Amino acid sequence: MSAMTRSAVPALPTIAITMGDPAGIGPEIIMKALARPDVHALCNPLVVGDAARLRRAAAITGVTLPVVALEDATEARFPQKAVQCLDLKVTPEDLPFGQVSAAGGEAAYRCVEKAAALVLSGVVQAICTAPLNKEALHAAGHKFPGHTELLAHLTGTPEVSMMLTSPKLRVIHVTTHIGLLDAIEKIEPGLVERVITRGHDVLVKAGIANPKIGVCAINPHAGENGLFGRGEEAVKITPAVAACRAKGWDVHGPLPADTLFFLAGRGDYDLVVAMYHDQGHGPIKVLGLEAGVNVTVGLPVIRTSVDHGTAFDIAGTGVADERSLIEALRQAVDLAPR
CATH class of the missing domain: 3.40.718.10 (Isopropylmalate Dehydrogenase)
Incomplete structure (x- = not known):
């Protein structure tokens, strides 16, 4: 890299970050991760989710970074000192943290569905997923065991494999x-x-x-x-x-x-x-949840994820650890096509 001229340095990949179940820790770890300048130096992060929920998570975690609500992914502007959110408006305002619900499962499904469409159309280069809750997903009528099988369905992939990575x-x-x-x-x-x-x-x-x-x-x-x-x-x-x-x-x-x-x-x-x-x-x-990353192998798109669940027991408290999400973003950048 040091031998390259500034003009030859490739543009940062745009990574779609799905919000996950809004009742879980996904919105909080996203806001905490995107508050770090080194993450924005790594990639162009585009959150696919709900701007109002992210703002609520910011208040809970003490993150002062503003959230820009976008109607179309092509409106995203990088770099900016703000969270760029493709606002699907999928979360009820009164949805409590820490509880399984069909509304939470439907919101998580819609985020993944949209992210898959974005990466298949070339608007983003990879997907990084915050956790969803399988019970909530099923309650919403989406009978998939998890992200891996859901993304295989959305991309028409007959068979994929789950890879877990740590340092x-x-x-x-x-x-x-x-x-x-x-x-x-x-x-x-x-x-x-x-x-x-x-x-x-x-x-x-x-x-x-x-x-x-x-x-x-x-x-x-x-x-x-x-x-x-x-x-x-x-x-x-x-x-x-x-x-x-x-x-x-x-x-x-x-x-x-x-x-x-x-x-x-x-x-x-x-x-x-x-x-x-x-x-x-x-x-x-x-070896530690904070270092684990889930990579779906065999899809026509790159997808990485945190290696932990929705942590309903601590959701809404602001104490969730964002390090696994940051590692998942790093893996997505490493594997994303330029």
Whole structure:
């Protein structure tokens, strides 16, 4: 970068930040994050949500940054010492913080829907999502397990994967929001290979030429040659690893998950492939919610998210930590097309 002339420095990407469930901590962490000058030096942040709710969040958190309500995303002006908000007017004025409601779920859905349209039309370069509440989303009639599946639906993508990242660890999931028995049944070689492929491709695009990938087993000690489990590793995982290695990729497994996460945490692997939700989420969250970022891999758009929920128990108090949102914005900038 130092060798580039000022005119050659690429323009900052515009990132659509969805407000999430307005009854959660989304509006507060957005206002706290956008009050930091270093965030505006990183990207052009465009909030897709409700200007009145953001102003209320600003009052709660003590943020003095004004909120500009926009009717059209193309009206946004950067840089400005103000929050640029595409105002969808989707939140009832009297909606309380900290409570599940259909109104909150509908507002969150509308924000994601609009952000997806903006990025597909090229108005913005990536999406960064504040948290929504699954129960509220369902109460509003939108029967999706979460952001990942919702964005896949909105973009017409048949299959995506969830990747969690932290400064020390990256984890991509073969299955996510389904029960453990259903997850084990769903895992099969074709799915495992496709997930490994998506993880490999996104790391190559991020500049890691030949990423080292470790693939978790399902059973303790990777089944111990059939001693534990019913041979799931040999049937469901090993063929996928072999297929990826045949492409010349540096893929290893199935490996005992406990050992693999230790090795990856110290830097021996660039990516861990987890078989089910808690196998992958647990290690990331032990490292700290403030550092975790959720990346949806396989969409035609870049989407990152905080790695925490709506935190209804503290919503409206102003104490929510904005650091995970800032990290999610950094990841969105790194992955966004120029």
